[in-house]
Amino acid sequence: MSARLRPIAAVAAIGVVALALAGCVPNPRATGASTALDVKVADDSCEVSASTAKSGTVTFRIANTGTDVNEFEILADDKLRIVGEKENITPGQTVSYVAQLNPGTYYTACKFQQVGQPVGLASFTVSGEEIESDASEKKQISAAVTNYVAYIKSQVGALVPATKAFTDAYRNGDDATARTLFASTRVAYERIEPTAEAFGDLDPKIDYREVDADAEGLDWTGFHRIEKDLWPPAAGDKNSDGTDALAGWAASTPAERAQFADGLVADVAQLSELVNAKDFTVGIADISNGAIGLLDEVATGKIEGEEDWWSHTDLTDFAANVEGAHVAYGIVRDIAKNKDADGAKLVKTIDARFDDLEAELAKYGSIDGGFTPYDEVTDSQRKELSDAVNALGKPLSQLTHTVLGVKKA
Structure with missing residues (x-):
């Protein structure tokens, strides 16, 4: 840490709106395929039913069979940047999570108790055409x-x-x-x-x-x-x-x-x-x-x-x-x-x-x-x-x- 650096402003509030890559709400005007995949989550595992999908809407049906709360993440190709996540999946719960994904290499993983290192990190490849989107800059910022x-x-x-x-x-x-x-x-x-x-x-x-x-x-x-x-x-x-x-x-x-x-x-x-x-x-x-x-x-x-x-x-x-x-x-x-x-x-x-x-x-x-x-x-x-x-x-x-x-x- 260098004492010469000053803090950035931390809490400039901006409304949160999902965009295609954020993986929260699909854009109704976006083009691309629609894929549904199953995700089995346990305390020490995170298994997605397929490692590939076509670009467009991807629905992950996530079932937590473990003993505590878990979360599902989609990471960018650097394995660090989160481009989508579903938090607070409780034991015995099955939830659906919808993502809009452009072509590229991603990684899927889970996080037991929502802390620590990712569990079950696995490559996930999306192929096809770029999604056409009418997302405004405001939505991109959000x-x-x-x-x-x-x-x-x-x-x-x-x-x-x-x-x-x-x-x-x-x-x-x-x-x-x-x-x-x-x-x-x-x-x-x-x-x-x-x-x-x-x-x-x-x-x-x-x-x-x-x-x-x-x-x-x-x-x-x-x-x-x-x-x-x-x-x-x-x-x-x-x-x-x-x-x-x-x-x-x-x-x-x-x-x-x-x-x-x-x-x-x-x-x-x-x-x-x-x-x-x-x-x-x-x-x-x-x-x-x-x-x-x-x-x-x-x-x-x-x-x-x-x-x-x-x-x-x-x-x-x-x-x-x-x-x-x-x-x-x-x-x-x-x-x-x-x-x-x-x-x-x-x-x-x-x-x-x-x-x-x-x-x-x-x-x-x-x-x-x-x-x-x-x-x-x-x-x-x-x-x-x-x-x-x-x-x-x-x-x-x-x-x-x-x-x-x-x-x-």
Whole structure:
């Protein structure tokens, strides 16, 4: 987290209206086939009766045979962006969910108790012609808001149990396990960090670095306080600002570990309560600005190795920021593309720059498989990563102006 970044506005209310890709209500003027599929949901499985469909209206008949509430999701080809979902399917209940799907690769999954990682993730291919739609920009915006709010909730839903597992290991002195969980636990948070930044002091509690907390006179808590315990400095080591790493710091006692663990769990739980509140929403500018802000996080902290100073897991945070930015951009992409010729040109450029940056990152690993420790990445390699970030940052900075139809001065 960079203390130089400011929160985005969090609650600019926009009415929620479904659009074809949002998968809620079909457009009566849309063209395409009509498909009906069965979905069998259990606590540990999610089975769709077919893995293909024709473009157009797809009806999913979802039966929950499990022991608790579940939800059904349709994900985009990045396996992150939610393009449709049916929540709150109770045990024994069968519900119908209608989606309008254009050709492309999607993924279906369920989420037991509506938290944690997707269950039964499976490829779902839609073939045929593009759907003709009379959807207005207002409906596109409403659908974008619906989809991004769903994405935020999904990521926080994964963050809650991951944080509990990580802090349990730390609290119990199982540092080896906690170290293996540190980077992966942070992924969901880093994908949606601008949302947490919008809630006042939550991001400082969860994700401030030592130098940020000191600069603002705050108690230092959260992930990075725990990180320093898990990778303790030695004599002569320096903090990211060049000060003595041991000055004013000592390894936490078991009681202090319990306090830091409880605090982080409570703060993440509060974030979950806030994003799941009935009145939680975002504005369309928040989505596009979120994409820009996430890339700024990379440019102002991760690229210098300042974020995860002791663990050197910066590239995982880097990749999560980029993924989150790509998802946010993907949700408003068509709005920008359909503005005018300049919007279409901008989208083409951003698409290419995302591909370049993700290819550059892939040289060092992946979120699932792990990344090269950042202290092993040479200065010249960091320069190549920085160049790719900057090449994307320039066109991406124009996204909000394009989405809102405002010419940039």
